Amino acid sequence: MKKDYSIGPLGDRSIIIEWEQQIDPAVHRRVMRAYNSLQRLQLPYILDLIPAYASLTVVYDAGSMRRQHPLPAGQQIRTIVTKVLEQEAEEVNAASRLLEIPVCYHPSLGPDIEALAAQKNLTGSQLIDLHTSQTYTVYMLGFLPGFPYMGKVPDKLAAPRLKQPRLKVPVGSVGIAGAQTGIYPMESPGGWNIIGRTPLRLFDPAKEEPCYCRPGDQVRFVEIGLEEFNGR
Structure with a gap:
């Protein structure tokens, strides 16, 4: 071979x-x-x-x-x-898990969603449909403990990092950078385009397995409303 x-x-x-x-x-x-x-x-x-x-x-x-x-x-x-x-x-393969991660794409939680949609000549709904239309592979964890790098996003959604990174990106923020999508497991500076937020806790050091995602997992994003997000 x-x-x-x-x-x-x-x-x-x-x-x-x-x-x-x-x-x-x-x-x-x-x-x-x-x-x-x-x-x-x-x-x-x-x-x-x-x-x-x-x-x-x-x-x-x-x-x-x-x-x-x-x-x-x-x-x-x-x-x-x-x-x-x-x-x-x-070949030795561990069974990959299929995870469904709820995301609220409301502009109050996704401060870059409207600008990114306009840049791509999309409506907000079209952008959400594209982001939730496929299953993503978790390629690696890095940058922050439990931060899943996932890809690839549909070509239409690929976007460079922000020219001016934010000093504070809230925990659970879902972003796009290049052809990747990812989730901030804790508050952090960052330059990804933030399009929504999940109520799930992606990193919990008190758990036996602190990271919610593992490399090799398959992830689907499921849209939820602002009321459901606030209720979790």
Whole structure:
């Protein structure tokens, strides 16, 4: 099988596996297969696995590896990862969840929705219909704890970040930046185009699984009214 990835060092205790750098569901499936396969091994010296759009970072305990293997830790972890990547015939896939996330698109909660709709020659209703018309893949979590980067939005909705970021974006704000859509899990500065807000709490450190979304999840946005939003 043709090798379509590269493995390189990322600091002295991690490596990064990189596939073709693009937002593509097929590429991300490769990322998640490697992630799930390595997670399934439950190797004590692998400390963390961090999936992204087209890469997977593997953080390892070099000291622990040196005690268990004669090879240098970096060489040994590459050997393990390469073996996993070559086992394409034994793909390991975790069942992706389908999440429905309620969003209120009222202008009082989506301060950029009217300007973005006008920029795209759409009505507000047409913009909402487009945003809720498809299922999005959660490609990665980042920027803030539990912030899901999802894509791709319909081409008609793709928009650059704001020229002047806001100092405060409220928790639960749903935004668009480039071809991505995402949700702010806490109040934060930010430059995404805010088109609505969800009442769901996307990050709760008190829970066993603090992040509401996981990489690989499928998400559909469901429109709710302002009264329902305020009642949750």
